[in-house]
Structures are given as C-alpha cells and as structure tokens.
Amino acid sequence: MIFRNASKPIRTVLRWQFFATIVFALIAGLLTGIHGAISATLGGLISIAAGLVFAAMISFSKKGTAWGALHAALRAEAVKIGLIVLLIYLVLATYEDVVAVEFIGSFIVSVLIFAMAIAVPEQEV
Numbered sequence: 001m002i003f004r005n006a007s008k009p010i011r012t013v014l015r016w017q018f019f020a021t022i023v024f025a026l027i028a029g030l031l032t033g034i035h036g037a038i039s040a041t042l043g044g045l046i047s048i049a050a051g052l053v054f055a056a057m058i059s060f061s062k063k064g065t066a067w068g069a070l071h072a073a074l075r076a077e078a079v080k081i082g083l084i085v086l087l088i089y090l091v092l093a094t095y096e097d098v099v100a101v102e103f104i105g106s107f108i109v110s111v112l113i114f115a116m117a118i119a120v121p122e123q124e125v
Contacts, residue, residue, distance in 0.1 A: 009117040010055045017048050017110045024109060028102040039099040043106030046087040051114050054080040 021044025029037030054076045061072035088107070092098060 007058075010051070010058070013114050013117040014048065014051050014055065016113045016116075017044065017051060020109055020113055021045065021048065021106060024102070024106040028099070028106070032099050032102060035097040036099040036102045038095070038097075039103040040106040042091050042095065042098070043103040043108075044110045046084060046091070046107055047110035047114060049087065050080040050083045053083055 021041060024044060025037045025040040028040035057076035057079060058072055061068070061076070063069040063072055091103065
C-alpha cells in the first residue's frame with residue numbers, strides 16, 4: 001500500500017470509498033448509461049483523491065505536540081477542501097456530458113464515507 005504510515009482508519013476508509021465508487025458507477029451505468037457511470041466515477045474519485053492528499057499530509061507531518069497534530073490536521077483539511085473545490089470545478093467545466101445527479105450523489109457518498117473514519121478503531125479490540 002502507498003500509505004503504510006497512514007493510520008488504519010484512513011486506509012480502511014479509502015478502501016471503502018473505492019468500493020463504494022465502483023458500486024455507485026455500476027448502478028449509475030445501468031440506470032443512465034456510460035455518461036452516468038463516468039460521472040459517478042469522477043464524483044467518487046474526487047473525494048478519494050482529496051482523501052489521499054489528506055492522508056499523505058497527515059502521514060508525513062511532524063506531530064510531536066498536541067498543537068503540531070492539530071496544525072497538521074487543520075492544514076491537511078484545508079488542502080483537502082481546496083482540492084475538492086478545484087476538482088469539482090474542473091469536471092463541471094470540462095466534461096460536457098456530466099450527469100449531475102450521479103456525479104454529486106457519488107461525491108456525497110464518498111465524502112460521508114471519509115467522515116466515518118472516526119468510527120474505525122485504530123487497533124483491533
């Protein structure tokens with residue numbers, strides 16, 4: 001795995017996002033065709049890409065103190081949000097056949113899955 005230093009919750013959630021994006025794209029493809037599948041894939045990939053950047057920034061930051069950890073998390077979250085905004089803009093500006101419902105729906109599902117990282121235990125219980 002690319003992010004061996006990333007925490008177990010981050011790795012788990014990125015995996016869940018990937019599988020959810022595939023399932024969402026398959027369903028969208030069956031319902032609305034190839035452009036629906038592509039739109040759903042792009043929506044999910046935006047959140048996955050932002051999550052990967054977030055994980056990289058957290059993994060490689062110096063977190064020696066509580067302030068250091070908080071600073072790293074806030075900076076990573078700000079970069080993640082900025083990347084999400086940029087990628088959504090790029091998709092909507094360049095992909096003329098985007099199916100908005102599938103694109104936004106897949107994106108929202110993927111973001112909600114990333115938010116569930118807090119529920120994943122760091123260690124086996």
